[in-house]
Each structure stands twice: as structure tokens, then as C-alpha cells.
Amino acid sequence: MSILDRLSRLIRANVNDMISRAEDPAKIIDQALRDMRGAYSEARSEVADAMSQMARLEREADTNRKLAGEYEKKAEEALRGGSEELAREALRRAQNHKDLAKGFEEQVSVQRNTVDQLRTQLRALEAKIDEMESKRTLLAARQKTAEAGATLDRVSGFAKAGGALDAFEEMERKVASMEDRNRAMTELRQENDLDAQLRDLGRDRELDEAFAALKARVQGGDKQG
Template structure:
């Protein structure tokens, strides 16, 4: 599985988890970018490991190639010295090292292709991160705009809500009741004040009548001013 494939799976898993939890889109964007950077760091480490493995294989190939060459030279020296058996043994070792070197050569070719592919994927991932970073601010701005639009839609629909209208009507009814109650209490107070005034007037007249009656009995005349007749 390529680096980009694994990154894609990781991003889908993390983003889907955030979406399922109804996270803020800006958080999803930040998390996706963070995951991409983490994946890039991991990919760089894997590429470095692959390059180190390639270097090791190349060293093994070179070592076995050199040993094969050395034993070829030793076989020639042994043959010159008249030791055919020793030359034969040297040639067997030469062939053994050549076979090993050939095996490492195949591994080097395979590993070299793998390293180049990983480098290509790493560069592509780096480009994706740069592209995503450049778009992050725009995506966040769009998310904020969408959020504001949703808020405005909810506010514009508030006055169309039956429950909202019912609440306002109930408030208006209660205020009207309070106003009616206050008016009734004010009317009662004014009525009580008028009754008190009328009662006082009646009381004063009764006293005046009683005073005149007393004066008449005493032969003091009917003047309410209290003066004597001549």
C-alpha cells in the first residue's frame, strides 16, 4: 500500500469520526492538516529507512563482487604455482560470491525502484500539504460564512415560528392584565377618596344643623356667625 493510500485511509477515518460527532468544520480542517503533517513525517522516516536499506544492499553487492574478483585472482595464482586443486577451490568460492553478488544485485534493483517510488510519493504528499495549507484559510472563511448564514436563517425564521408568536401573544396578554388590574385599583382608590369627601360634607352639615338647633333652644338666634340679636 502506498504512502498516499495509507494517508487517504487515515484522513477518511479521522474526518469521518469528527463528522459523526458533529464537530466544527474548522476543527475538521485543522485535524486533517495535522494528520497530513504526521503522515508526512512518518513517510519521510520510511523513505529514509528504505534508502538506508538500499545502501546496505549495495555494500553487500560490492563486497561479494570484490571477493569474487579476489578469488578469481587467487585461482590464477594457484594454477600458476602448479596447485590445480587449490585453484579449483578458489574458483568454487569465486562462483559462490558471484552468485551472492548477483542476488544482491537483484535486490538492489528492486529496492532502488522502491526508493524512487517512495520519493515520488513523498514529493506528491508534500505538494498536497502545501496545497491544503494554502486553502485552509479559504476553507475556514467559507465555514465561518456558512455558519453565519445558518444563524441568520434561524433568526429570520424565528418570527415565523408558531411557538414564538404564541409566546409573544401570551406576554402581551399578561401585560394587558397587569395594566387592567392597575387601572382597577386606581379607580377604587379614587372612588374611596370621593366617598370620604362626601361623607365629610354630610358630617359637617349635620354638625351645623345641630349647632343651629342648640342656639335656638338657648334663644341665641339662628346666625351661624355666633353674633347676638339687639
């Protein structure tokens, strides 16, 4: 269960408990706002964590791209020095880092979409809090009018809670969207793992071709020199 899911359940529980105890509707709204501000604070932390993870993935992709380039240079140096076995090993390592870089780049793309979704949801939650705060004065005035009779007072109490409950239902829909997104990310990771296994089937052939191309290029350069 995600952070927002737990907070959504807590908020609804708090409000429903206050309604069942016939609490002052103004107190219900105030409690709803306090709970939603708490939810907003934790949601911001969740977005920050997602952004931090994306930055780490980007660094990993960049590091592996650089290492691949370095090993390719070492392969050429080894072949010029007459060590074919060392050159093949350097090429093998270069290819490993290329594969890692590609994998990290794919994860960066997935994580970027996740961050965008979370930031959109965060802005929506912030807007809902602002909306509830702006309506609080009006709700308080409606409460005073409803206090003319006990029956009207009870109806008014639930009417005032309605605005808050609508916000909670909106949060539930957003939480469901996040969970769908997480399931999609899991499926993508599984697909990436399978793709990596399939790519490995032709790995030796690609390495042989890369080595042959490098050898031809180096030998051709040596002859010209």
C-alpha cells in the same frame, strides 16, 4: 498493512468522527492537517529506511565483486604452485561470489525503483499538505458566510471537509500503488530464486571450463617463460 495505509485509515476515521459530531469545520480541517503532517513524518522515515536498504545492497554487491576477483587471483597462484585441487576450490568460491554479486545487483535495481516510487509519493503528499494549508484561510471565510443559516452551516461543514477527504482518497490510491509494487517485488524475488536454481544445473560444467581455460593459460605462460 503498510504504514501509509494505517495512517490513511486513521485520518479518515478522525475526520469522519468529527463530522458525525457536528464539529466546527475549521477544527475538522485543522485535525486533517495535523494527521497528514504525522503521515508525512512517518512516510519520510519509510523512505529513509528504503534508501538505507538500497545502500546496504550496493555494499554487498561491491564486496562480493571484490571477493570474486581475489579468489580468481588465488586460483591462478595455486595452479602455478602445482595445486590443482586448491585452484579448483578457489575458482568455485570465485564463482559463488560472482553469483552473489549479480543477485545483489538485481536487488539494488528493484530497490532503486521502489525508492523512486516512495520519493514521488512523498513529494505528492507534501504538495497536498501545502495546498490544504493555503486553502485554509479561504475555507474559514466560507464558513463564516455559511453561518447565516443552520442548513447552510451544515452544508458548509461538509464542503470544508471535502477538500480533506479528497486528499485522503489520493492517499489511498498511492497506498494501493505501493502494495502493488511490493507484490511485484515478491514475484521478482521468487523468479530470481528459480533462475538461481536453474543456473546451478550447469554450474559444474562452467567450473570445469573455467578451470581448463585457466590451466591452459598458466601452462602456456610457463612454457613461454
